[in-house]
Amino acid sequence: MENEYLFRRTPKEVKLIHTKNREICTKIPVPESMEIIERSLKNEPWSMNHQLYAVWDHATDFHVYDKWGNKWIDLSSGIFVTNTGHGNPEMVKALEKMIQKPMLNSYYYFLEERSLLTEQLAKMAPEGMDKVFLLTTGAETTECALKLCRLHGIKQDKKKLGMIAFNGAFHGKTLGAQTMAGKPNSWKWIGNLDPCIYHLPCPTDPFEDMAQIYDEDKGRKLFERDIKELEASGVDLDTIAGAIFEPYQGWAALFYPIGYIKALREFLTEKGALLVSDEVQAGFGRTGKLFGYEYYGVDVDIICCGKAISGALPLSAVLSSAEILDVDGSLNSTHGGSPLPCASALANLKYLEEHHLVNESKRKEKILLxxxxxxKKKFPDRVKTIHGMGMAFAAVVVKPGTKELDVELVDRIIERAFEKGVMSIRTMTGTIKVGPPLTISDEALKEGMEVLIESMEEIIEEDT
Known part of the structure; x- marks a missing residue:
């Protein structure tokens, strides 16, 4: 907190912008918005108040608006939620229908919309995944996956509790999810870490280009090295119950070496253990595939879904087989499968399919790349590498001549772009990360990226 760059809270005159996709017609931040911002700063924790100082009023498709006439191109999708666009009209209709009934809460009594949603998800899931467990947040799904892996493991041997995860990963902020996430700074509050959760090094070097992920032989050798080191540390590999991975690590859109994940899958199969794909951020077309794990050419046993599953409202899901999911009577939830999120999700997923947005994501990958x-070409001493696929990309930004991530420079770049009508993701890790709605027009996608390039150029010129 004390080292964090603070976005400017004093409204200043900025260049007025008027294009088809952007409108900036006030000082930034908007003077009249500061009362709202100050109220949030007073009543909410610091952790809820370090995004760009924009007060969202409404949003449609790939645009975000405030109530004072400003309009931004959204390159964040509300942190990868609105894959089918903000305020999707089909979702709005579905929600209005539920509200008018009214049907706002149903616990987990039978609900038509929930039955239709789980049927839709089972159809979209890979063959063999015939069960869907609805929850509310992404962290709940990864916690559930940990539980399912262990329940599956102890049926074979009561000591089979081990879970493999990766350094640098993120799986949520609850106890089990945060323990699996390979970020030691986030473990300070936990106290006694779970002794059966093991972390392997992230096999992708963020400072090397993406060619590394396609060297299958090298990827396999990396896995053999890491699993041997885990065994040498005293872990009995026969006690491994499962492994969890993200198709890409979110902070820098880091995909794993394909050979590494193939070797991991083979190892788990040999050990009678399960492979979990955490698709909370990667799922539903974000990577140019329906699910990001598809890039690796492997089968997974459990898929964790969240964010873009509903396109707006809090909903998540665990997809798996009856053999894996029908094991514990406590797998139910007060708000999991709630009427409004279910209605939203069903309309959202149908829109995703009918408008071929997975294919659109892959097509637009070329524009983003x-x-x-x-x-990178314009700032070779600053942009070390580019990582990503589909509509999830990131530039790794460093201090010249080093591998030190330049967090403050990135914050200043996205702040300048915000003043010019582009809403970006603040990663706080030194990466310029982009993930717009999959519905964004080619024109707006190019325009948004050009504003980021222009903003970086201005900030660097001001520093020299």
């Missing part, structure tokens, strides 16, 4: 390569 070209613009990120342009950024």
């Amino acid at each position: 070209n613009k990120f390569n342009e950024l």
Whole structure:
């Protein structure tokens, strides 16, 4: 907190912007918005108040608006939630229908919309995944996955409790999820760490380009090295119950070496253990595949879904087989499968399919990649690498001549872009990360990226 760059809270005159996709017509931050911002700063924790100083009023498709006439191109999708666009009209209709009934809460009594949603998800899931467990947040799904892996393991041997995860990963903020996440700074509050959760090194080097993920032989050798080191540390590999991975690590859109994940899958199969794909951020077209794990050419046993599953409201899901999911009578939830999120999700997933947005994500990948390569070419001493696929990309930004991530520079760049009508993700890790709604027009995608490039150029010029 004390080392964090603070976005400017004093409204200042900025260049007025008027394009088809952007409108900036006030000082930034908007003077009239400061009362709202100050109220939030007073009543909510610091952790809820370090995004860009925009007060969202409404949002449609790939645009965010305030109530004072400003309009931004959204490159964040509300942190990868609105894959089918903000305020999707089909979702709005579905929600209005539920509200008018009214049907706002149903616990887990039978509900038509929930039955239709789980049927839809089972159809979209890979063959063999015939059960869907609805929850509310992404962290709940990864906690559930940990539980399912262990329940599956102890049926074979009561000592089979081990869970493999990766350094640098993120799986949520609850106890089990945060323990699996390979970020030691987040463990301070936990006290006694789970002794049966093991972390392997992230096999992808963020400072090397993406060619590394396609060297299958090298990826396999990396896995053999890591699993041997785990065994040498005293872990009995026969006690491994499962492993969890994200198709890409979110902070820098880091995909894993394909050979590494293939070798991990083979190892788990040999040990009678399960593979979990945490698709909370990667799922539903974000990577140019329906699920990001598809890039690795492996089967997974459990899929964790969240964020874009509903396109707006709090909903998550665990997808798996009856053999894995029908094991524990406590797998139910007060708000999991609540009427409004279910209605939203059903309309959202149908829209995703009918408008071929997974294919659109892959098609637009070329536009994003070209613009990120342009950024790297323009600032070769600052942009070390580009990582990503589909509509999830990140530039790794460093201090010149080093591998030290330049967190403050990135914050200043996205703040300048915000003043110019582009809403970006604040990663606080030194990466320029982009993940717009999959519905964004080619024109707006190019325009948003050009504003980021322009903003970086201005900030660097001001520093020299």
